[in-house]
Amino acid sequence: MPEELYEIETDVPSNTVEEFLRMDRMPHIWCPGCGIGTTVNCFAHALETSDLNLEKVAVVSGIGCTGRVAGYVNLDSFHTTHGRAIPFATGLKLANPELKVVVYSGDGDLTAIGGNHFIHACRRNLDMTVILINNFIYGMTGGQVAPTTPMTATASTTPYGNFEQPFNLPYLAESCGAVYVARWTAFHVRHISKAIKEAMAKKGFSFIEILAPCPTLYSRRNKLGDGLDQMVYYQENSEIKHGADTKTVGIDFQSKIIVGKFVDVERPTYLDAMNDYYQKRLGDKYIPYKG
Amino acid sequence: MRTEIKIGGFGGQGVILSGYIIGRAASIYDNKFATMIQAFGPEARGSATSSQIIVSPEAIAYPYITSPEIMIVMSQEAYTKFTPELASGGTLITEEELVSTHNLRKDVKHYSIPATRIAEELGKRMVLNIVMMGFTTAVTKLVSVDAMRKAVLASVPKGTEELNTNAFNRGYEYGVKLLEGKIETKELVEA
Amino acid sequence: MKADPKGVLTGAHFIDGDHACCEGAIAAGCRFVAGYPITPSTEVVERIAERFPLIGGIFIQMEDEIASSIAIQGAVWGGKKAMTVTSGPGFSLMMEHIGYAAMTETPCVFVDVQRAGPSTGLPTQPAQGDMMQARWGSHGDYSIIALSPNSPQECFDLTIKAFNLAERYRVPVMFMMDECVGHMTERVIIPPADQINVFERDFYKGPKEEFLPYHTNGKLIPPMVKAGDGYNIHVTGLTHDERGYPNITVATQEKLIPRLINKIKMNADTIADYREDQVEGADIVVVTYGITSRTAIPAIEQARKEGLKVGHLRLIVVWPFPEKLIREIASEASAFVVPELNQGQIVYEVERCAAGKVPVELVPHVGGTVHNPKDIYNAIMKMKG
Secondary structure: OOHHHHHOOOOOOOOOOHHHEOHHHOOOOOOOOOOHHHHHHHHHHHHHHOOOOHHHEEEEEOOOOHHHHHHOEOOEEEEOOOOOHHHHHHHHHHHOOOOEEEEEEEHHHHHHHOHHHHHHHHHHOOOEEEEEEEOOEEOOOOOEEOOOOOOOOOEOOEOOOOOOOOOOHHHHHHHHOOOEEEEEEOOOHHHHHHHHHHHHHOOOEEEEEEEOOOHHHHHHHOOOOOHHHHHHHHHHHEEEOOOOOHHHOOOOOOOOEEEEEEEEOOOOOHHHHHHHHHHHHHHHHOOOOOO | OOEEEEEEEOOOOOHHHHHHHHHHHHHHHOOOEEEEEEOOOHHHHOOOEEEEEEEEOOOOOOOOOOOOOEEEEOOHHHHHHHHHHOOOOOEEEEEOOOOOOOOOOOOOEEEEEOHHHHHHHOOOHHHHHHHHHHHHHHHHOOOOHHHHHHHHHHHOOOOOHHHHHHHHHHHHHHHHHHHOOOOOOOOOOOO | OEOOHHHOOOEEEEEEHHHHHHHHHHHHOEEEEEEOOOOOOHHHHHHHHHHHHHHOOEEEEOOOHHHHHHHHHHHHHOOOEEEEEEOHHHHHHOHHHHHHHHHHOOOEEEEEEEEEOOOOOEEEEEOOOOHHHHHHOOOOOOOOEEEOOOOHHHHHHHHHHHHHHHHHHOOEEEEEEEHHHHOEEEEEEEOOHHHOEOOOOOEOOOOHHHOOOOOOOOOOOOOEOOOOOOOOOEEEOOOEOOOOOEOOOHHHHHHHHHHHHHHHHOOHHHHOOEEEEOOOOOOEEEEEEOOHHHHHHHHHHHHHHOOOOEEEEEEOEEEOOOHHHHHHHHOOOOEEEEEOOOOOOHHHHHHHHHOOOOOEEEEOOOOOOOOOHHHHHHHHHHHOO
16 A cells, blocks of 8 residues: 555544534444434434524434444433333423424334324324334344335344244325335435435324345344345336325335325424314414414 | 211212212311211122211221111112111101101111202202201201301312202201201101 | 412312322412323323313323323423323333433432222222332432321422422422322412422523533532523533433443432432321330331220320321331330331331331231231231230
C-alpha cells in the first residue's frame, strides 16, 4: 500500500445524520449487513428534512434488535419492556399530547408479545407513528420463528420449516383501524424517509412496515446469502403498488413483495374523539383535556 | 353499644340504598360510627340480596355483623334465608304484604308495615324502601329522625326529594302510630 | 405543596374504600389512570372514569393489566402523576412492570385490592395473599414501598401518602388494600385542599448541558425531567449508567442496584409508619396490618380484660419492613402473634427479625372472609405460656 495514501487529506463530509444519533454510543450492536441501521438512517433523514421541533419528538422501543433503536437516537427515547412499547407510548402521548411519539420496534416485539396492544392502538387511532422492522425472525434471541416468518422458512424453533401462516401486517393494521399504512424494504431508502415524514405528519395511528435483512440468522439459516443478497432480492422482487388492497399483500417465502402506501384515510384520533364527545355530552362541566 | 343491622330483599328494592341511608344518617348526621358491608358478586345478584350495617357510638373494629339486633326484610326469600341469624330479643321489621311471617320466632319483636301499598299511594312503588326507613326510624330509634331525613335527601336522585321525604314521613308516622297502639302489626301467614 | 382544590371533595362522605382511594389519588394530584376491570378493584376506576373528565384528568381502560401497568409509566415520563388499579390475577400480570418502574425509577402507584387466590380463587372476597408478591414479585433485586390501609378513611389518606412516597423516592408504591376494606363503606372526611400536603416531583433545575438523568449528586435519588423538555433523555430497563445509557457491565450493576435498594433501606426510618397500642411493657405483641388490624382488636381487648399484657403493633407501611422496631420489641416482649389473611407471609419477616429470641405464632386464614377474633384470642392465650 503506497505510503502517501495515509497523508492524503480526505474531504469526506461528515454524515449529516450524526446530530440525530447518540454518537457517544457508537459503534452500535447491529451485525454487518443488518437492515435496521439503514432504516435508522432513513429516520434521521426524515427528521433532518422535516420542520418538526425535535425537542418534542420521542421514540419508544420494545425489546429485541430493533428495540435498541431508542438507545441510539438523540431524542427523548424510551427502551421499555418486551412487547410493551405501544402501551408505554400510549401513556406518554396521552400525558403530553404535544409530543410526536414514534414507536420503533421489531416484528416479534410488536405483533407477537405486543400484538394485543398493536391492534388496540390501531382501533383507538392513537396519534403515534409505528415503524416496524420486519426481519422475519427473532434476532436478539438467536433466530426463532416469528409471527411474520414466511411459510417453509426455517428458524431455530422451526428447524424443518415454518408451517404457521404469518401475519399480513398491512392488512392487520388496516382492518384494526390504522389511518396510514405503508410497506417498504430496506432497499427503498428514499421511500422510507418520505413515508416516515408523511406518517409523522399524519394525525392518528400511522404504520410503516419495513422489511430488513437479518443476514446473521434469517438469511444464513435459509441460505439466502448476505445482507447484500437480500437487498438484491428486495430490488428484484418488489413491486410498488400504491393503494393496493392490503388483503393481497401477504408475503410468501422469497416471493414477490408488494410495497407502497396502501392506506391514507382520515379518522378522529383517540384524544380528538374523547374531547369532542365529552364536550357534547358534558357541556361546560367538561374540562377539555390538553395534557 | 354496637348495633348490628341486616337489610334483606330482592334486587331492585333498594336494599343497598337503605343501608347507605342508615349508615350515612348515623355517621355523618348523628355523629356516631357506621360501617356498611355489601354482598358482592354473582351471589349478590340473586333473589335474596342484603346489606349489613353496624352503628356504634364508638369506633368499629370488627367490620362484619355476626348476630344482627335489627333485621329489615322486604322479600319472602330474605325472610327465610336471614331471620335465623337475628339475635334473640332482636327486632324484626317486615314488609307486610310481601313477607308471610310463618314460623315467626317467638324470641324477637316484630313490626310490619304495608310499605308497598303506601309507596303506591304516593305514586311510586320504588320508594317502598324509603317508607321502610321511616318506619324503622320510628320503631327502633336507632338513629335520630332528623339525621335520617337528611340522609334520605343526600342519598336519593335529584328531583325526587319531595317524593322521598313524603315516603319517609309516611313510614315514620305509621311507626309512631303503631307504637302508640293505634295500628296493629298484622301477621300475614299463608299456608 | 398543597393539593389542587379543583379535585378535592372537601366534606364528610359515606363511601367505600375503593371510592375513597379514587378521591385520595385525585387529591394527591394524580391525573392519569390506566386500568383493566377486575373485581374487587373496579369501583376505583369506575369512579375515576366519572370524575376525571370534570377535573382535567385522563383515564384509559387498557386492553389488559400488562398494558395498564406500563401506560402509567409512559404517562409519568410525560409529566403526570399516575396509577393503575387491580386485584390478584391482574397484579400478577403487572410484575414485570413493577421491576421496570423500580429499575427506571419511575414514580407511580399500583393499587392492589387483594382477593383470595391463587389463580382466580375467590373473586369477590378478601385476602392478604399478595404481600410477598408486592415485595418480591418482579425478578431481580430492587426495593419498593407498600402501604396497607384498614378503613375507607385510610384509603383516602394513605393513597395520598402513596403518591407522596412514590414521588419522593422515585419508586413504585404498592397500595395493598383488600376486598373487605375496598367494599366497606364508612365515613370519610376529606379535608380542605389547603390542609392536604402533596409532594411535587423533584424536577431538575440545573444547567441543561450538565444534566445526567441518573446522576444523584452524592444523594440516593436523582431529580427527574420529562419528555419534551429538551434533555434528550434515554430511559431503559437495562443496567444503565448515569447518562441513562445501557452499560452491560458488572461495574455498572454494582453501582446501580445497591443504590436502588439503599434509597429505601437507608430511609426506612423516615418511611416507617405504624401504630403502637400498649406495646411498651407488653408480654405478647400482636402484629397486624390492613383489615386484620381491626379484627384483632376484640381479641386483644378480651385478653387484656383477663389481665394479660397484650400490645398491638399495626403496620401501615409494611414494606420496607420495620426490622429495627421488631428487633427491639423482640428483646422486651415474650411472644409475637401474627394474624394474616394468608397462610403466612409477613410472619416470616417477624420471625426473621425476632431471630429466635421469642416465639412467633401465626394465625393463618385462607381468606374469603376475615378472622374470627376468637382465633386470634386463642393464639394470644396459647402464647401466654
